[in-house]
Amino acid sequence: MASTQSAFAGTIPAPKVRVVAKIRGFSDPDTSFEASRTVDWVSVTTEISGEVTISFKEQSSSRYSVDYCYNEHEDNEVIYSKEVKPLVSAAFEGINSTVIVHGARGSGKTQLIQGSLEKSGLAMLAISEFLSVTEKNGKSIAVSFYEVDHQDHATDLLNPEQSPILVLEDHGRILFKGLTQTPVKSIAEFQNLYITACSAHTAAPKKGFEPAPKKGFEPARRSHLGLIVHVFEHNKSVNGLVSKMNFVDMAGYEDARKKSGDASGVAENNKINKSIYALLNVCYALSANESRVPFRESKLTRMLQDSLRGTSKVLLVSCLNPSFCQDTVYMLTLASRSCQRSHRMPFGSTMKSASSTRQSVNLDSTKKIASSARQTVTLDSSKKSASSVRQIVTLDSTKKNVSLVRQTVTLDSIRKSASSVRQTKTLDSIRKSENSVRQTKTLDSTEKSASSVRQTKTLDSARKSENSVRKTTTLDSTRKSENSETKTSVSAKESASSAMQFVTIRKNKIPKSVSASTKELPGSISQIYDEETCVVAMKSEIQGRKLFDEVSHSAAKAEKVDSSLNASSEVELDPIVEKGTSFEDKEEMHYLINYSKDLSIANEGENMNKENNNLMENEDFSPPISSQLRELQSLVSSTPLCMQLLEEKFISPDDNQISTKTAELRTSDTENLDVMNNKSFWETFNLHGYGMKNSTEVTEPRTLDIEIPDVMNGKSPWETFNTHGSGMKNSTEVTEEPRTPDIDIRTSDIDISDVMNTKSHWETFNLHGSGMKNSTEITEPRTPDIDIRDVMNTKSPWETFNLHGSGMKNSLVKDYLRILNTAEKDELKKLKGIGEKRANYILELREESPEPFKSLDDLKDIGLSEKQIKGMMKKEVGELFN
Numbered sequence: 001m002a003s004t005q006s007a008f009a010g011t012i013p014a015p016k017v018r019v020v021a022k023i024r025g026f027s028d029p030d031t032s033f034e035a036s037r038t039v040d041w042v043s044v045t046t047e048i049s050g051e052v053t054i055s056f057k058e059q060s061s062s063r064y065s066v067d068y069c070y071n072e073h074e075d076n077e078v079i080y081s082k083e084v085k086p087l088v089s090a091a092f093e094g095i096n097s098t099v100i101v102h103g104a105r106g107s108g109k110t111q112l113i114q115g116s117l118e119k120s121g122l123a124m125l126a127i128s129e130f131l132s133v134t135e136k137n138g139k140s141i142a143v144s145f146y147e148v149d150h151q152d153h154a155t156d157l158l159n160p161e162q163s164p165i166l167v168l169e170d171h172g173r174i175l176f177k178g179l180t181q182t183p184v185k186s187i188a189e190f191q192n193l194y195i196t197a198c199s200a201h202t203a204a205p206k207k208g209f210e211p212a213p214k215k216g217f218e219p220a221r222r223s224h225l226g227l228i229v230h231v232f233e234h235n236k237s238v239n240g241l242v243s244k245m246n247f248v249d250m251a252g253y254e255d256a257r258k259k260s261g262d263a264s265g266v267a268e269n270n271k272i273n274k275s276i277y278a279l280l281n282v283c284y285a286l287s288a289n290e291s292r293v294p295f296r297e298s299k300l301t302r303m304l305q306d307s308l309r310g311t312s313k314v315l316l317v318s319c320l321n322p323s324f325c326q327d328t329v330y331m332l333t334l335a336s337r338s339c340q341r342s343h344r345m346p347f348g349s350t351m352k353s354a355s356s357t358r359q360s361v362n363l364d365s366t367k368k369i370a371s372s373a374r375q376t377v378t379l380d381s382s383k384k385s386a387s388s389v390r391q392i393v394t395l396d397s398t399k400k401n402v403s404l405v406r407q408t409v410t411l412d413s414i415r416k417s418a419s420s421v422r423q424t425k426t427l428d429s430i431r432k433s434e435n436s437v438r439q440t441k442t443l444d445s446t447e448k449s450a451s452s453v454r455q456t457k458t459l460d461s462a463r464k465s466e467n468s469v470r471k472t473t474t475l476d477s478t479r480k481s482e483n484s485e486t487k488t489s490v491s492a493k494e495s496a497s498s499a500m501q502f503v504t505i506r507k508n509k510i511p512k513s514v515s516a517s518t519k520e521l522p523g524s525i526s527q528i529y530d531e532e533t534c535v536v537a538m539k540s541e542i543q544g545r546k547l548f549d550e551v552s553h554s555a556a557k558a559e560k561v562d563s564s565l566n567a568s569s570e571v572e573l574d575p576i577v578e579k580g581t582s583f584e585d586k587e588e589m590h591y592l593i594n595y596s597k598d599l600s601i602a603n604e605g606e607n608m609n610k611e612n613n614n615l616m617e618n619e620d621f622s623p624p625i626s627s628q629l630r631e632l633q634s635l636v637s638s639t640p641l642c643m644q645l646l647e648e649k650f651i652s653p654d655d656n657q658i659s660t661k662t663a664e665l666r667t668s669d670t671e672n673l674d675v676m677n678n679k680s681f682w683e684t685f686n687l688h689g690y691g692m693k694n695s696t697e698v699t700e701p702r703t704l705d706i707e708i709p710d711v712m713n714g715k716s717p718w719e720t721f722n723t724h725g726s727g728m729k730n731s732t733e734v735t736e737e738p739r740t741p742d743i744d745i746r747t748s749d750i751d752i753s754d755v756m757n758t759k760s761h762w763e764t765f766n767l768h769g770s771g772m773k774n775s776t777e778i779t780e781p782r783t784p785d786i787d788i789r790d791v792m793n794t795k796s797p798w799e800t801f802n803l804h805g806s807g808m809k810n811s812l813v814k815d816y817l818r819i820l821n822t823a824e825k826d827e828l829k830k831l832k833g834i835g836e837k838r839a840n841y842i843l844e845l846r847e848e849s850p851e852p853f854k855s856l857d858d859l860k861d862i863g864l865s866e867k868q869i870k871g872m873m874k875k876e877v878g879e880l881f882n
């Protein structure tokens with residue numbers, strides 16, 4: 001066994017993600033024999049370079065590299081002092097960190113983090129040290145416990161009756177709504193909190209589960225258990241947050257195929273496995289310095305985001321069962337990927353073939369609008385493979401739409417324009433203009449040597465307009481790998497039943513004292529660093545690893561200054577956090593820490609950040625036009641949030657590509673589109689809204705003047721509006737008269753096929769806008785939804801009005817969502833409740849999925865509550881009448 005090396009400190013830059021393994025010992029408290037037994041199915045080899053590889057008796061041809069492997073006799077304190085202590089020290093310097101312990105079921109994860117009566121776990125040891133240091137430096141700590149279940153719901157374990165935890169982002173800093181932070185001043189307090197958390201976790205009464213105490217290796221339900229240690233500047237949490245340290249006890253991995261029992265159990269198993277993959281994929285992406293890290297793949301990764309990225313440090317501990325366990329091999333395979341940094345080469349047979357192959361293929365299975373679908377198939381190429389391959393192929397099988405792809409091969413069917421793509425391959429059939437097209441085509445070179453390969457290929461087969469599609473499939477691209485097992489990590493159709501597995505900590509297993517470890521605490525942080533530096537220097541191979549130690553310190557300080565210049569924003573926080581840090585991810589290559597933003601206490605629906613306040617103020621606004629209009633507003637506000645839009649042929653453009661394309665088309669197709677040439681989405685939306693407003697006022701026969709052809713051929717939206725508006729002025733009086741037979745503007749004038757065949761997205765949008773405007777003006781015979789005979793014969797004016805209102809709502813919501821899905825940042829910011837932060841976040845979401853907003857419910861993804869969404873829509877509608 002190699003001598004242990006320092007984990008995260010030293011003059012030589014440490015890797016972003018440190019991967020270590022820990023072999024669990026045999027446990028039989030009644031026999032000392034067990035305790036001294038040696039694990040013989042795992043063999044650890046240390047190269048002269050310090051490289052540590054692990055192989056298994058049953059699969060001796062495969063080797064897995066890790067930064068270090070702790071054997072079965074090395075206890076928690078050894079691991080703590082080598083791996084975790086430096087992270088505690090770093091926490092006082094403002095560095096976030098995450099300790100992730102994963103492995104197969106029964107591999108000793110809980111024992112490692114929580115410890116037992118006899119041995120303190122890593123968390124307890126860390127808290128001891130935190131307390132010891134805070135005593136001296138006047139800082140303070142608070143802790144939060146949460147669990148993330150198979151449904152990706154996060155629950156506060158110190159207050160399990162609370163609603164699920166919401167994850168919010170504020171300038172790159174992750175904030176939680178509904179997660180208690182409890183100050184800790186002593187180990188005893190911490191122990192009590194731990195017991196409380198674990199009890200809540202076990203019982204999970206609100207989820208309807210029976211208490212499921214853990215029995216041996218067979219925990220009934222699986223979920224991830226997280227602990228966050230918040231370090232504050234001074235004695236109280238009202239002062240600034242310095243950093244966060246996370247401990248994650250991952251649910252034990254179990255091959256879903258082995259799972260016996262009912263289908264829901266298998267589905268649950270798959271889902272929890274999926275979240276394990278998600279976190280390991282994030283570690284891999286961080287380690288490989290990938291430009292895109294899939295934080296949004298799971299709740300857990302979203303929660304940990306600001307403690308994983310940037311200057312944060314990550315310790316990934318892969319726990320190995322003492323006896324043969326295929327799941328352990330698989331987990332180590334995945335963990336090992338994160339250790340295969342650029343300087344590392346595959347071992348043995350892996351020189352030739354890649355292992356842990358990961359390919360992502362984005363496939364569009366939809367015909368009209370591509371919704372984001374993602375599949376990940378992880379291959380266990382444990383026999384012969386070693387390095388990682390990643391391919392992302394985005395295939396648009398649709399005939400009409402494709403956009404938003406990272407790396408693109410643009411084929412000649414793109415006639416007019418394509419924009420904002422990273423790398424460009426311009427084909428000669430791109431006729432008019434083509435802005436930067438991002439294209440990356442990475443070939444799978446695994447036949448020669450394994451390395452990370454990433455390939456995205458976008459085939460644009462669309463003739464008219466493209467929609468965003470994304471699917472990810474992991475394929476085994478290694479041609480020489482043998483005995484690969486393919487495991488599908490995403491099982492989109494699974495329906496999970498409620499089940500949760502809990503890693504129980506029995507009261508009598510909670511360590512009662514950690515005094516020994518406390519006594520051993522070093523006197524100063526600098527000592528720790530000196531010590532660690534010496535050890536780190538022993539490992540020469542870490543050249544090329546990402547620098548972040550010293551750099552991050554200075555970066556953090558610089559960012560503090562920077563962040564202080566930012567306006568503070570109020571955010572929703574649980575009752576304990578008042579002020580905190582702000583981590584802002586300003587540039588891909590430079591994650592800086594921002595710790596100086598003030599945060600305020602907020603309760604749901606009351607205190608929100610500025611964006612929220614902005615949108616919620618005047619929530620009760622009521623336009624003074626008429627009682628009917630007020631009624632309309634309330635009608636809108638009562639729209640069910642889950643209102644799903646009908647599938648439509650309209651293009652769902654992605655952020656850049658389509659918008660540029662649209663702009664292009666606007667200038668090129670002037671014959672029909674002068675009207676809308678100069679209008680932004682926002683303007684159009686407003687026009688649309690005006691149309692709607694007018695239409696409600698309308699019901700007046702006199703809107704004949706406005707003919708679709710006029711709109712299309714000669715009139716600007718404003719002209720149209722004015723013309724329209726003048727005809728509308730008196731319309732409210734006419735509500736009694738449902739009949740508007742003279743109105744000649746109708747939705748049916750807009751031929752959807754024309755729209756699809758000849759119109760740009762922009763045109764389509766505008767047409768839609770006109771259509772809605774018309775349709776709302778209409779409410780009459782030609783509006784397809786409303787049979788005029790019904791209106792005339794059976795509906796009262798009021799009923800008719802309401803019918804119109806619901807049509808308008810749908811249209812308004814559709815267009816609003818379209819703006820969210822397509823508009824540029826500046827335009828987004830014009831929306832109520834969307835400020836800089838949310839606009840950025842929306843753009844990020846659009847990178848993940850081409851059409852992230854399919855219903856109003858999806859607005860919850862940007863941190864809006866149901867109430868806020870309603871308020872926002874109300875406000876938008878209200879504004880139309882201002």
Ligand SMILES: Nc1ncnc2c1ncn2[C@@H]1O[C@H](COP(=O)(O)OP(=O)(O)OP(=O)(O)O)[C@@H](O)[C@H]1O
Nearest residue numbers: 025026027104105106107108109110111219252503
């Ligand atoms: N280092 C160790 N030496 C001896 N026995 C151990 C060790 N670590 C764990 N065990 C024993 O192994 C069993 C499983 O341990 P633990 O609960 O920590 O595993 P786990 O990985 O958390 O399990 P799960 O995946 O089910 O949550 C327990 O009975 C525990 O006492």
